[in-house]
Amino acid sequence: MKLAESILKKDRRALARLIxxxxxxxxxxxxxxxxxxxxxxxxxxxGITGPPGGGKSTVVxxxxxxxxxxxxxxxxxxxxxxxxxxxxALLGDRIRMSELSxxxxxxxxxxxTRGALGGVARATADxxxxxxAFGKDMILIETVGTGQAEVDVVKIAHxxxxxxxxxxxxxxxxxxAGIMEIGDIFVVNKADREGTDRRVMELEAMLELGQMSSSxxxxxxxxxxxxxxxxxxxxxxxxxxxxxxxDSGLLSERGVERSRDELFQIIGEKIEKAVVDKVDRQEMDDxxxxxxxxxxxxxxxxxxxxxxxxxxxxx
Amino acid sequence: MKLAESILKKDRRALARLIxxxxxxxxxxxxxxxxxxxxxxxxxxxGITGPPGGGKSTVVxxxxxxxxxxxxxxxxxxxxxxxxxxxxALLGDRIRMSELSxxxxxxxxxxxTRGALGGVARATADxxxxxxAFGKDMILIETVGTGQAEVDVVKIAHxxxxxxxxxxxxxxxxxxAGIMEIGDIFVVNKADREGTDRRVMELEAMLELGQMSSSxxxxxxxxxxxxxxxxxxxxxxxxxxxxxxxDSGLLSERGVERSRDELFQIIGEKIEKAVVDKVDRQEMDDxxxxxxxxxxxxxxxxxxxxxxxxxxxxx
Numbered sequence: 175m176k177l178a179e180s181i182l183k184k185d186r187r188a189l190a191r192l193i194x195x196x197x198x199x200x201x202x203x204x205x206x207x208x209x210x211x212x213x214x215x216x217x218x219x220x221g222i223t224g225p226p227g228g229g230k231s232t233v234v235x236x237x238x239x240x241x242x243x244x245x246x247x248x249x250x251x252x253x254x255x256x257x258x259x260x261x262x263a264l265l266g267d268r269i270r271m272s273e274l275s276x277x278x279x280x281x282x283x284x285x286x287t288r289g290a291l292g293g294v295a296r297a298t299a300d301x302x303x304x305x306x307a308f309g310k311d312m313i314l315i316e317t318v319g320t321g322q323a324e325v326d327v328v329k330i331a332h333x334x335x336x337x338x339x340x341x342x343x344x345x346x347x348x349x350x351a352g353i354m355e356i357g358d359i360f361v362v363n364k365a366d367r368e369g370t371d372r373r374v375m376e377l378e379a380m381l382e383l384g385q386m387s388s389s390x391x392x393x394x395x396x397x398x399x400x401x402x403x404x405x406x407x408x409x410x411x412x413x414x415x416x417x418x419x420x421d422s423g424l425l426s427e428r429g430v431e432r433s434r435d436e437l438f439q440i441i442g443e444k445i446e447k448a449v450v451d452k453v454d455r456q457e458m459d460d461x462x463x464x465x466x467x468x469x470x471x472x473x474x475x476x477x478x479x480x481x482x483x484x485x486x487x488x489x
Numbered sequence: 490m491k492l493a494e495s496i497l498k499k500d501r502r503a504l505a506r507l508i509x510x511x512x513x514x515x516x517x518x519x520x521x522x523x524x525x526x527x528x529x530x531x532x533x534x535x536g537i538t539g540p541p542g543g544g545k546s547t548v549v550x551x552x553x554x555x556x557x558x559x560x561x562x563x564x565x566x567x568x569x570x571x572x573x574x575x576x577x578a579l580l581g582d583r584i585r586m587s588e589l590s591x592x593x594x595x596x597x598x599x600x601x602t603r604g605a606l607g608g609v610a611r612a613t614a615d616x617x618x619x620x621x622a623f624g625k626d627m628i629l630i631e632t633v634g635t636g637q638a639e640v641d642v643v644k645i646a647h648x649x650x651x652x653x654x655x656x657x658x659x660x661x662x663x664x665x666a667g668i669m670e671i672g673d674i675f676v677v678n679k680a681d682r683e684g685t686d687r688r689v690m691e692l693e694a695m696l697e698l699g700q701m702s703s704s705x706x707x708x709x710x711x712x713x714x715x716x717x718x719x720x721x722x723x724x725x726x727x728x729x730x731x732x733x734x735x736d737s738g739l740l741s742e743r744g745v746e747r748s749r750d751e752l753f754q755i756i757g758e759k760i761e762k763a764v765v766d767k768v769d770r771q772e773m774d775d776x777x778x779x780x781x782x783x784x785x786x787x788x789x790x791x792x793x794x795x796x797x798x799x800x801x802x803x804x
Contacts (some may be wrong), residue, residue: 211786299736329596389638426781433780433787438761440791446753460750465748466741471526472748473519476755 178209181308189308193283196300202438210307217306218416221331223250223317223324228337234316238274240405241312248306249313252284254299295326309454333360333415340369358392358415365396407422453479493524496623504623511615513543525622532621533731536646538639539631543652545679546796547714549631553589556627564620564628567599568642609643648730650674655684672731673707680711705733768794
C-alpha cells in the first residue's frame with residue numbers, strides 16, 4: 175500500500191493526502207490505517223481545550239516552539255466541531271500564519287465536521303494515528319470550545335490541558351459543567367491580568383472538591399503565552415503526567431479501553447453498512463412512510479427488517 | 490400495557506414515570522412507546538435555542554402563558570446536553586418556580602444527558618412523543634446553548650425559534666457557524682436595549698445571504714419577554730410556520746424522513762445489542778488488548794468478530 179509506505183518514509187505530502195482521505199471516509203484510508211496501526215503508540219497525545227478567548231492557540235503555538243527547542247517533532251490538529259463549514263479552516267489559517275509553518279518538523283492540520291461520517295472525534299482519532307505513525311513525538315489537539323463534541327475529541331488525548339483566563343465571566347461555570355473531570359493540567363493564561371490569583375484559587379478549590387482517588391493531582395499553572403511565560407513549566411507538567419501514566423500502568427490500561435471502544439465503533443459502522451446493503455431501498459421508504467402515517471410503530475418495523483437479514487430478535 | 494393506557498387517560502403521574510423510564514432506557518418504556526406511536530403526530534413541536542443569556546427561558550415561559558390563554562395545552566422539555574449532572578435539573582427548577590407549575594395543563598420536564606444511552610436527542614424525541622400521545626397541543630423544547638448536541642435536539646421540532654439579544658458580543662458568529670440554517674423564526678429578545686435594530690439588520694442581512702429556495706422566509710421579530718411584549722406575534726409566527734409546513738406538504742415529507750432516521754437508529758441499537766450478546770466478553774477483552782499491543786489492527790479484529798456472528802464482510 176503506497177500511501178502507508180510513504181507515511182513511514184516521512185513523506186509530508188502523502189500524510190496530507192491521507193488525512194484528506196480519512197476525512198472523506200475513503201476505503202483507501204482504512205486500508206492505510208490498517209497497515210499503519212502497528213506503527214502507532216509512540217506519540218504523546220495532548221488535548222487542549224477550554225472556553226473561547228482563553229488563548230488556546232497561542233499556548234499551542236508556544237508549546238510547539240518549546241518542543242522544537244527540545245528537538246521533538248510536533249503534530250498539531252486544530253478541531254472545530256461547531257462548524258461544518260469554514261471554522262476549521264479559519265482556525266488552521268490563523269495557525270498557519272505563524273512562524274511554525276516553515277518548520278518541516280511541525281505538521282499542522284485543521285478539521286471541521288465536514289465529511290466526518292463517524293463524527294469528528296472519530297476522524298480526529300484517525301488523523302492523530304496517522305501523525306503518530308508518521309513519527310511525531312508529540313501531537314497537540316486543540317479544540318475551540320467546551321461542548322460535548324470537544325470533550326469527545328479531547329478524550330483521545332493522554333494528557334488534557336484545560337485553558338482558562340482571569341475574568342472570563344461565568345466560564346468557571348462552563349468548566350464545572352462539562353470538562354472539569356477530564357482535565358489533567360489546568361492553566362490560567364493571560365496571568366498578567368487582574369483576577370489571576372482568584373481564578374487559580376477557584377480552580378484549586380474546585381479540584382479539591384472533585385478529587386478522585388487518583389494519585390495524580392492536577393496542577394493549576396499560570397502562563398502568559400503571548401510572552402512565552404510559564405510554557406516550560408507547562409510542558410514539564412505534561413511530560414510528568416505522561417510519565418505518571420506510564421509508571422502507574424494507566425497508559426496501557428486506557429489503551430486497552432480505547433481499543434475496545436474503537437472495535438465497537440468499527441463493528442457498528444460495518445453492520446450499519448451491511449444493513450444498508452441488504453435492505454431494499456424501496457422497502458425502507460415504504461416502511462418509513464408507514465411509520466410516519468402511524469400505521470406501524472418503528473420498533474415493530476425494525477424487527478421486520480432485522481428478521482429479513484437473519485438477525486431476529488430473541489424474545 | 491398499563492402505563493401506556495394511563496397516558497392516554499391523561500394521568501400526569503404515569504407520564505412523569507414513563508419519562509423516567511425512557512431516560513433509563515427501560516424495556517417497559519419501549520413497549521409503551523410502541524403502543525403510543527399511533528397516538529402521536531398531533532402536537533406542534535417547537536424548538537427554542539440560541540446563545541446563553543438571550544432569555545430563552547423567559548420566552549418559553551411567556552409563550553406557554555399565551556398558549557394557555559388560547560386554551561391550548563402545553564408541554565415543556567428543557568434540555569441541557571452539556572451537563573451530565575445537575576444542569577438539566579437546575580434548568581427545570583428555575584422553570585418550576587414560575588407560576589406555570591400550578592397549571593395542570595402545563596407539563597414541565599428537564600433533561601440532562603444522564604441515562605440517555607442513545608444520546609440526548611434520542612431521549613428528547615421519545616419524551617416529546619410521550620407528551621404528544623398524552624395530548625399536548627404544543628410542545629416547547631428549550632436548550633441551553635448552540636452546540637451540536639443542541640442542534641440535534643432542536644431538529645426534532647417542526648418549528649425552530651432562534652433567540653438572540655442585542656450586544657451579545659460575537660454571538661452572531663456563533664449563530665452563523667452552527668444554527669443559522671435551522672432557524673425558522675429569529676427573535677431579538679430584550680429589545681428595549683441599545684443595539685436592537687442593528688442586531689435585527691444583521692440577522693436579516695445574514696438570512697438574505699443564506700436564502701434557500703424555500704418559500705418560507707424566516708421573520709426576525711423583536712420581543713421583551715420579561716414584559717410579555719412581542720409574544721403574541723411570536724406565537725402567531727410559529728403557527729403560521731406550522732400552517733405553511735402543512736400546506737406545502739413539507740410536514741408529512743419531513744415526518745417520513747424523521748421516521749427513516751428513527752428506524753435506522755433503532756436498527757443500529759438492536760444490532761449493537763445483538764453483537765454484545767453474541768460476543769464472548771473474554772474474547773472482546775483479549776482482542777482489545779491485542780489491538781492496544783499493536784498485534785492486530787482494529788479493522789481485522791472487527792472482521793473476525795463479525796464473521797463469528799454470521800455477518801461476514803463481502804470482499
